Amino acid sequence: MDTFSTVISSSIQLLVQDLDAACDPALTAMSKMQWQNVEHVGDQSPYVTSVILHIKQNVPIIRDNLASTRKYFTQFCIKFANSFIPKFITHLFKCKPISMVGAEQLLLDTHSLKMVLLDLPSIGSQVVRKAPASYTKIVVKGMTRAEMILKVVMAPHEPLVVFVDNYIKLLTDCNTETFQKILDMKGLKRSEQSNMLELLRQRLPTPPSGADGSSSLSLMAPTPEQESSRIRKLEKLIKKRL
Template identity: 55%
Template sequence: IETEKSRPSPFANLIGRCFEPYLNIYIESLDRNLADLMDKFVSDSKTQPPGAKEFDGIEGPSSVLSSCADLFVFYKKCMLQCTQLSTGLIMLSLTETFQKYLREYAIKILQNNLPKVGGNASIGTSMSNITRDFRDLSTSGFIQNFQSFLKEGEIARYSKEEQSRICCILTTAEYCLETTQQLEGKLREKTDKCYSEKIVLSQEQDNFHKVISHCIQLLVQDLETACESALTTMTKVQWSSVEVVGDQSNYVNTIIAHLRQTIPTIRDRLSSCRKYFTQFCLKFASSFIAKLVQQLFKCKPLNAVGAEQLLLDVHMLKTALLDLPSTGYQVPRKAPVTYTKVVVKGMANAEMILKIVMSSIESATDFVKQCRMHLPDLQSSEFQKILDMKGLKKTEQVQFLEQFKQLENATKSHVVHDSPEHEAGRIKRLEKLVKKRV
């Protein structure tokens, strides 16, 4: 009796199968409806750009675009209708149609609405905001350098509304990514087994991943642009003439002010997707530290006091970067461990460069060994820059560079001798020697 109950009825889908050869008409109608819906989304986005509705000067989480929810609700209705007619081959056609408009949504609604780099970005770094952010910073020498600081502040950046738009698109892309994964599962579940394995939406998921990555990159570039002129200012200081170590330099104040102005907005807008805010912090810190090190090499020549002042500045920047994820919080929160490791490692490298510059030279050999010991990844070109920072003339550098290359070659040779390939070669030679003797 149980077997008879579990056996499918011979009348199941009997009527539906009669219409299967003509279901392409349904798919064509669906395609036209989705095309009209997409046109409406595009028109709406031109009238009111993403993020504009929620931008009112008050910080808060970015909402997902309503068009995104409308699209997936429409998809759900279509899938229910289609499965009532057939769960066979037509489901593959339905999937292809869904894929088509997921791609269009990613490009036309998300990607195309991102602010253009170098476009009509407003001067977001208003002097009123920057001045406000200086309240808690050291003001030593600020008045004397105010005119030069004004020039630094005039940087084309995204406005807060444009930042809000980027964050809104990012959160929408994340929603699309997660919902597309669920859609793939539902389509497979509703489709006959012989066809379900052919339903793959990985390409569409990749498209949303790319939008998210692009959004993060735009936010990183924007903050980098804000800090760039301050780093350039650092290289223009006459570090060989510094006579006393004071408070942190004004370029450090400028960078910290930009961080305080930007980070809280982005963090609040991305509060619904914290992992992407962490990615933003990681990418910015990595990029900023790399640029800082390159700019440090341009600070030449340095006297001991100048190097000490730079070391203080680097330490203050390190502190600011470590606190970056919680910038603006009244109660500081601990940064993610992965982020902290990146900052500590990168800034330790910058600090070590300055400590080496500050150290005295007993002999070329000892100095080179010291550099290799404390900076094992140091390249020959970077070593030469350190010599420039110390103020050594080109003729004086020859001996140091030769010593560096000799030690570098010796290290490479040691690595080769210890490699598995080298060891295997030695074993083969020994085997041949044994055979000859036998």
């Protein structure tokens, strides 16, 4: 029985690696885009379309061939999500520097991928079945982290205390390494980063409480009015594509 399980697990892993590899060129293209030169937020980027195409071409075939053993297809979905999402975030960190508009476009792209991944178990199927909770949890957690990273990138980095506190609040797994990657994405010079990193180290042991009014300021823009306007625009663009 152990040998059988090992063979099954290895076979599923090979299927995951095949789909994962098919998506690699698209992620590489994403990381090589000039995100600081993006001037307006449009439809999903070509690399997103490419990833979705590979998923739509491969997943239905795998699902049909595992129709009699649904649990193995679920394992495939979980393994793919656990492989693809960290890789996506790794490539996300390579997108630097990023302008405000570029970050907004990436946020919309991330949302598109999140929706496709949530639908992955039933994609291309005439019978829509609710995805297993264990799978959905992985996708939501991983892709929400990607969204939070981009929201930090979109934030004004002054005042420093507000920026650092909101980083700690939005990214529960926050650390200096991730923080520095985000500062690189924002295009900040090393001389600017040193003070911010030191401030983060000071505040990490005692994350800001809800009573601290400054930490509740939005990351999306310096003022509530600008924040509301930007969020409304993003929501409209997202709804157009749903």
